[in-house]
Amino acid sequence: MTFSGSASAWVESPLQLLCAVEYAAHAGIPLRVVPRAGAAQLATTAEHLRGLGLPAGVQIEAPRAVPAISPAHAVIGDAFSGRVQSAMAIRMPQRLTIVDDGSMSLRLPAVLGGTREPSRDRAASTLARLAGSRLRTLSAAGALELFSYYPLAHPAATRNRFEWLSAHSGPSAFTGAVILGSAAVADGLLGEEAYLGWVARQTPGAYYLPHRREQPRLLGRVATLGFEVVETGLPVELVLAGARSLTISSLASSAVDTLRVLLADSGSRLLVDDRVAVAA
Numbered sequence: 001m002t003f004s005g006s007a008s009a010w011v012e013s014p015l016q017l018l019c020a021v022e023y024a025a026h027a028g029i030p031l032r033v034v035p036r037a038g039a040a041q042l043a044t045t046a047e048h049l050r051g052l053g054l055p056a057g058v059q060i061e062a063p064r065a066v067p068a069i070s071p072a073h074a075v076i077g078d079a080f081s082g083r084v085q086s087a088m089a090i091r092m093p094q095r096l097t098i099v100d101d102g103s104m105s106l107r108l109p110a111v112l113g114g115t116r117e118p119s120r121d122r123a124a125s126t127l128a129r130l131a132g133s134r135l136r137t138l139s140a141a142g143a144l145e146l147f148s149y150y151p152l153a154h155p156a157a158t159r160n161r162f163e164w165l166s167a168h169s170g171p172s173a174f175t176g177a178v179i180l181g182s183a184a185v186a187d188g189l190l191g192e193e194a195y196l197g198w199v200a201r202q203t204p205g206a207y208y209l210p211h212r213r214e215q216p217r218l219l220g221r222v223a224t225l226g227f228e229v230v231e232t233g234l235p236v237e238l239v240l241a242g243a244r245s246l247t248i249s250s251l252a253s254s255a256v257d258t259l260r261v262l263l264a265d266s267g268s269r270l271l272v273d274d275r276v277a278v279a280a
Contacts, residue, residue: 007097009075010067010084012036014045014235015258016077018165019099021049021058023075023147025164030057031075036083037063040212044233052168069093077101079108079118085131092134097145100160102254108146109154112139149261162262165241172243177206179227180236180250183213192218198273200225202249209236237262247271 009020009031017035024031035042046060054060067087069076074093076084078101098108110116117124117132124132138144139156146157179202184190190198199208199222208227210219223229232239237258240246245267250256252274260270 007073007075007095008032008034008068008070009077009099010034010036010069010087011042011077012039012081012083013077013101014039014041015237015254016099016101017042017045017060018049018162018235018237019077019101019147019149019160020075021054022160022162022164023097023099024058025055026147026158026160031055031059032068033058033060033075034068035060035063036067037065039063041233041235045235045238048234048238052165055164073097075099078104079111079131079135080104080120080128082127085118085127088134089127089130092138095143095145096135096138097147099147100149100258103150103257105146105148105150105152108148109152109157112136112144112154112156149258160261162237162241162258165237166262169238169241172240172246174207174230174240174243174246177203177247177249178240179203179206179208180248180253180255181208181210181214181219181222182251182253183211184251185218186211186213186215192221196221196225198251199227202227203247206247206249209239243268249273 007029011017011020020033067083069087069091070093073095075097077099078084079098111118111132117128119128144156146152147160148157149160185192185195206227208222208229210231219229236255243266247269249271252272256270256272
């Protein structure tokens with residue numbers, strides 16, 4: 001199921017931006033994409049996507065602080081976002097497409113089935129309950145679509161296989177072994193020494209792609225272990241698109257889930273330590 005006609009998207013992260021562009025290419029519709037002002041890596045991601053040659057009719061506009069919710073067909077990347085829910089409380093679109101922003105998408109079938117609300121915890125606010133009710137109304141009317149790289153068990157779900165990015169990316173600059181940096185230390189999920197111990201056990205001489213929330217001091221210590229720290233300012237999906245036969249080491253995160261789809265036929269291996277799950 002895809003909705004015809006033009007649409008507008010409000011995106012709050014680099015992954016949402018990429019997935020909104022993928023949706024427009026998949027659906028074959030014009031799309032006006034409005035990024036959230038102040039979000040990390042959004043500007044560099046937008047510039048990179050423009051350089052690849054955006055799908056016909058897709059425009060990435062200047063960032064805004066307030067969500068742009070089209071009254072006709074809106075595309076959003078996070079139904080759990082307070083900003084999005086506030087905007088939809090004022091004006092609900094006639095049609096809605098939800099694209100991915102990581103593993104929170106796995107909770108959407110339960111939201112649409114009425115067994116939970118679009119809240120990051122079980123203590124749903126009045127705003128979250130209102131948003132959940134409106135999402136279920138749209139779903140019942142056949143006016144809601146989930147565009148996800150996860151195989152969601154819902155009739156409104158369509159798979160995102162990153163076909164546009166795969167077709168428009170040249171060979172990746174990275175070969176051999178890559179370590180995906182993690183926000184586990186910044187988020188207090190792992191101690192610094194434990195994290196560095198995990199890094200030290202990975203393939204010697206591997207490239208290290210930092211997470212956007214890692215601190216310079218920690219990256220300096222990673223470099224002293226003999227790894228090449230490469231700061232690209234881009235999400236790993238864009239950095240590794242087009243890669244072949246990589247060995248990728250990572251803690252469990254939604255970045256692993258995207259790369260499993262994006263690099264499915266590349267001959268690459270994903271080595272995931274799932275002792276602690278971290279946000280993408």
